[in-house]
Amino acid sequence: MKSKFALLFLALTISLLAQNNNRDKANDDIYSSRQTIITKTVKEVSPAVVGINVTELREYRDARSFDPIWRFWFGDQLDRVYQQQIKGLGSGAIISDDGYILTNDHVAGNAVTATVTLTDGRKYDAKIVGSDPTSDICLLKIEAKNLPYIKFGNSDDLMIGEWTIAFGNPFGLFDINDKPTVTVGVISNTNMTLSPSSNRYYVNMLQTDAAINPGNSGGPLVNAIGELIGMNTIIAQSQDATKYGLNIGSIGVGFAIPVNKIKRIVEELKNKGKVDRDFWTGLNIITVDENFAKTYNLFTNRGVIINQLTKDSPADRAGLKVEDIIVSLDGNKINNYETFLSYIFEHRTGDTVDVTFIRGEKEMTKKMKLEKTK
Template sequence: MKNKVILATVMFLVVISSGIFLLNGNNPDEKTVYENSQSLASDRENIITKTVATVSPAVVGINVTEVRQVNNPFFNPFFNDPFFQQFFGDQSYSQEVKGLGSGFLISKDGYILTNDHVAGNAKKITVTLTDGRHYEAKVVGTDKVSDVCLLKIDENKLPFLKLGNSNDIIIGEWSIALGNPFGLFDVNDQPTVTVGVISAKNMNLEPVDERFYLNMIQTDAAINGGNSGGPLVNSVGDVIGMNTIIYSTGSGKGSIGLGFAIPINKVKKIVDELNLKGEIDRNFYTGLGLHDIDEKIAAYFKLQNARGVIVNSVMKNSPAEKAGFKSGDVILALGDFKVSNRNNLLGILQEYRTGQTVEFTVLRDEEKIKFEMELERRK
């Protein structure tokens, strides 16, 4: 009996010691697990983090002061009677409004890109760099229609971003949005970063305050208030767009994964013109009276669908009359752009300049025909 107890004790100690042996790191797989964890830690520095570190110094925060005319809400002469209003005139007053946004350096000598709705009408513009320095900026040129603004600060040897090619973006590739949401740049002297993918391209949006947004890049990288004017870059750090507009479910809801950027190829074209002339020459006219096609119009003209634009008038001696337009013509396309509605057509026209010739594709009497119209200067 005693021998059995001794044997059992010895076996118990062997089992315990074996457990200790295993727990004390002599498991041949334990070193591999540790090495794997170290490898994962080193892999945290990937192409995204390296790109962010590279491009961040060229991103800037922008603060503006804008003077706006505001109607006096307390002025109501005789319940807005037009007869009495003619004696009192306009009772609006000037008010300074503070705003903020983002931008990015595109040259070592201080040229900065941002949105027109950020700085285009500003009385005072202050640019903050990632090293904490502040500069007063001036507007070199701005274009409300395309929502592009070119600024300049007096400094040399600045970091700047490479402008890429937005024509070769791939749906599903990484996209990185950098900027100054809610003014956080001013507190921390660094941009914030959100990462997503290119969700879609060539997206046409409805105009906002006479600004037209065609062929936009859609991303699910979160874009919030204050991000406007910041860069959207690809995984290697090339700027592919300028963050401009978001769709939200309502006030205060923030980003819902529907952000849109102006393609950088379009921005480059605008910047070249602004640098050269300080403005974009769109002072042309067509002489066309236009109306959106609805179901009634489609039925009357026996059109297949209620989509497009119909000509309801042609001005005498206008470019439209010279080109051969008639009332009842249905405009299907301008150049390579398909026309979906009147706003879309007006937006496409903004891509052209005074004196250029535009090719229209028109449906007349169930036959497709083409017209060429010269965009004459407005008289």
């Protein structure tokens, strides 16, 4: 009898152990299913994301100085210039183990002071190595060593629909627990050239539906394997929000500066502290639109028309003439004066540009070498 009970007890024990093992295996399977390429990449990249807090100094004059009645009574007394400290915030990415940090010019380019917070809680005063308002790229440096950093990827081989992960400091949330906010989306489009804003020119931007909100500017956009493919920069706003001056956050249309452009700008900022666009073309141009084309019976209703051209200038030597209508630069379509500037500012002194234009009813292409401003 005792042996029967012993066998029964042993069988029950084995059964319970088997159930526990099955439960443990099921739990392990569930846990493993939670670990995706996205969660692994987030864990790897997060330590290289920083929060940035800046102070800017803005100058302004008394609004009454523009009123003729006040000026009549008080004259030059109203011309006094006042200074005001403005605080701002944004995001950044560590791009080298010795403390170089990438962010937007509109985040830190005009900063009097800049404080960088790491994910381990350490705070550093950052200096501006260089900033380029035209491309909206700024390079900071902190005095630290052996830092985690994000590796550069390649923005030229991106596929529409591939995963994107956006990191940043929306609304200053980084300050709560020294951790970046993470959102996930896909590459929605590439080579998006946007309208200039505050003399910043956004060419060949990446579009993503990963949520990007105020404070995300300067933060990294990475692919599924953790490579930097862009820098979060702009969010689209609805027409109503723009009309009433509202900022309602992400509506699923965000734009990032592509990393291949960033690589070039970063090297220039490291070496010179600025981007040298000290070249000239000798062109004076105006936008061609539908009304302009109808008025002058032109062959095209887009582009820019040359209304003045300096003799012996790069444009003159290239064979361009007054009344030529420029419709593309290096194969990039020119719609107006702003897009012309956007693409010409992608170049540097000494570059050769393929200029496609319409003369009469004939389309032609000439090579124009950009020369240093005289």
